[in-house]
Amino acid sequence: MDNINYDTYLLSVLQFVTEGREVVIPVKGNSMLPFIVGGVDHVALSRCNEISVGDIVLANTDEKGYVIHRVDNIGEDGRVSLLGDGNLQMREHCSRNNVLAMVTHVIRPGGKRVSMQSRKAVALGRMWRMLLPVRKYLLKIYKKIH
Numbered sequence: 001m002d003n004i005n006y007d008t009y010l011l012s013v014l015q016f017v018t019e020g021r022e023v024v025i026p027v028k029g030n031s032m033l034p035f036i037v038g039g040v041d042h043v044a045l046s047r048c049n050e051i052s053v054g055d056i057v058l059a060n061t062d063e064k065g066y067v068i069h070r071v072d073n074i075g076e077d078g079r080v081s082l083l084g085d086g087n088l089q090m091r092e093h094c095s096r097n098n099v100l101a102m103v104t105h106v107i108r109p110g111g112k113r114v115s116m117q118s119r120k121a122v123a124l125g126r127m128w129r130m131l132l133p134v135r136k137y138l139l140k141i142y143k144k145i146h
Contacts, residue, residue, distance in 0.1 A: 062094060
């Protein structure tokens with residue numbers, strides 16, 4: 001993907017998602033550690049009609065452009081706040097209309113699909129959000145192990 005414009009690539013991906021197709025894309029960066037590993041994992045994207053706090057989405061944000069991050073808050077005004085699992089403070093923001101797709105599965109090396117809507121994944125995501133005050137230390141341990 002180094003030879004093509006990433007924004008152009010994502011626009012093509014989003015066209016398929018809008019048509020109701022599932023699209024699998026590679027993940028760049030490590031802002032979703034420890035749940036999604038950039039350069040290793042892929043994610044399956046699908047159309048999202050409704051979003052909730054804790055969902056992992058692809059959004060076009062005010063601050064960083066396209067990101068795959070977890071929904072941290074949805075304001076009464078429709079503004080969405082996103083926070084990467086590997087981030088400690090930096091949140092991105094967008095309108096509800098700029099939440100473009102839902103991450104339904106993480107695809108590990110070897111092809112194993114991990115549902116992000118399973119009870120286990122939802123519980124782990126909720127727990128990880130509650131651990132925000134100590135994430136710094138947990139991420140250091142994770143990075144040392146991996």
